[in-house]
Amino acid sequence: MPPSSASAAFRSTIIEVARDAGVSKTSVSRYLGGERHRLSPDMQARIATAIQRLGYRPNQMARGLKGGRSKLIGMLVADIRNPFSVDVLHGVEQACRARGFSLLVCNTDNDPAQERDHLALLASYRVEGIVINAAGRPSAELKALAAQGTPIVLLDRSLGDVDADVVGLDNASAIDLAIEHLVEQGYRHMLFVSEPPQGASSRQLRLDRFHQRLAQMPELTGDATCLPMQRDAAELRQRLGSFLAGEAQAPRAILCANGNVTLQVALALNALHARLGETGLLGIDELDWCALAGPGITTLAQPTEAIGRATVESLMQRLEPMGRQAPPRRTEYAARLIARGSTQR
Amino acid sequence: MPPSSASAAFRSTIIEVARDAGVSKTSVSRYLGGERHRLSPDMQARIATAIQRLGYRPNQMARGLKGGRSKLIGMLVADIRNPFSVDVLHGVEQACRARGFSLLVCNTDNDPAQERDHLALLASYRVEGIVINAAGRPSAELKALAAQGTPIVLLDRSLGDVDADVVGLDNASAIDLAIEHLVEQGYRHMLFVSEPPQGASSRQLRLDRFHQRLAQMPELTGDATCLPMQRDAAELRQRLGSFLAGEAQAPRAILCANGNVTLQVALALNALHARLGETGLLGIDELDWCALAGPGITTLAQPTEAIGRATVESLMQRLEPMGRQAPPRRTEYAARLIARGSTQR
DNA sequence: TTGTATGCGTTATCAA
């Protein structure tokens, strides 16, 4: 009879199973460790029954303590409320599961302090590898982890000083694709809106590339602006208002650096009663409501699940003894254009 | 010098710190366990230096194994891609942090099999409590956990057979509020759209209440339909099409059981070229793009962060020896109406 | 104020 009458959390141990089955704990351990073929059928049956009866679950703490293989992967997400992050997280989780690993997810809210704490937590649980969507500059904890040899894969954002694989979007090509589409559709005056880079390499890369391309194309004029979103939208609205009211004659378009920006810009344009299409709008990151806003918002979709899977792929290679020393590798994916009414004049 | 030359993940232990500092491991243990006041300043300094130098981190596995207090809370989320879930998760995480607990998040994708696996995982890590946004019927694992005395709090969805606190929306009142608003706005013929309840109590409660209210109000006519979303939208579009084309003369409105439904319905209405407002639309769950779709979509917002915090509150009480035996408690929050153009005729 | 010894639940190394 199971100890269901216990009022405090109580769980049976391998010893109790052994006693209940009338065998040694070594045998029970073997049974659990995939060495059943070395046990007599009779013993197997007795152990199975005992495990069932006691509702026994091996204690991972003890397991991890002994062997060192925790079968755990840690993941740090900069912003769990960002749909892009969640989609990638989903891919990472699936891939981990498929490889027999469990994923410990930590949200850092783009806060370096939380990032440090969570990193310490993951380290203390002896995760075998870490996927990190970094917030800001690399912390001492991260460097220590890397120095100790814990495999690390950087997601979306690379980190100076840290020698690790990076998986993410081909940011330069994405910007090229966006500008190319906008030009094709006849827009000639562009505003790039981003959140402040603050060490997020993908943001910086997109911003840089925008400036670079603009300089290369004399037929275009444009500007870029970096504003913290989330805040009161007044500043953004004002900035967009002056862009729309500017003296330039050319058709105008706004390029949003990520999904969060796209949302805020769309809200601001809505408040300004701008007509999408007449004012071009293209956002990086596909969002599930993009078809709903006005004539639909044109986006550059990232292959989120693929990115997630590739991340785990990289990590798994580093887990192998041979993959350990390989030089850092970048894996970049192309964005896919989803054209909608917001870039249709 | 730190062992940064090690190629494999290597971490120092308390023994190495003790040796390096020239003290016993007990002293190091005390230093870490918040008993520094009992150590001589000199020894404190030596230990601190050694810890620093070796980059030492206590092994939580060993700690958990010894004391039993893992300082870990586990959370099962039925659908990590649902914004409502993520918002609540965010609240739960904050509250846990504030109490000195870390949160282990597991996504179950509404799949009972994954739920079982993750539950087993959490149990094996000896989490001190579990927050669960259940997928389907209670599994044997969950019952076992509950029977063993692990405090459990149910989020949004209650579970037959499981004696646990439940925190969530006051579903009946929410439906009442929705219907009341629609009636006030002049709508008389209503369609309630939901995903199949399949054991999700909140879905069932909303559906039941809708039927009940409709029966009480002779001036109203209406119907309810349960469809799996995510699928191809054809079925939903067809269902909505026939609702819109029905012979009833009265103004029509659609009531969506949750955010996911709202999205799919909005997409379908868009495809059908229905004009929002003329066709009323009200959705449970506030979404960040609701202001953007046509004239804006009216919603019933759930106090997500409050729900998250209350959940942890309940859990913490159960963690106390005295709170252990208290009878199960329900905590229900009222929804807040956010009126927009979609319910403006 | 400091140190020694024991045990947490498991796996691995022996020996039988």
Next chain:
DNA sequence: TTGATAACGCATACAA
């Protein structure tokens, strides 16, 4: 085919 026993890293009762 099976079992006794020694670690794993830490906290704690006990001793000094």
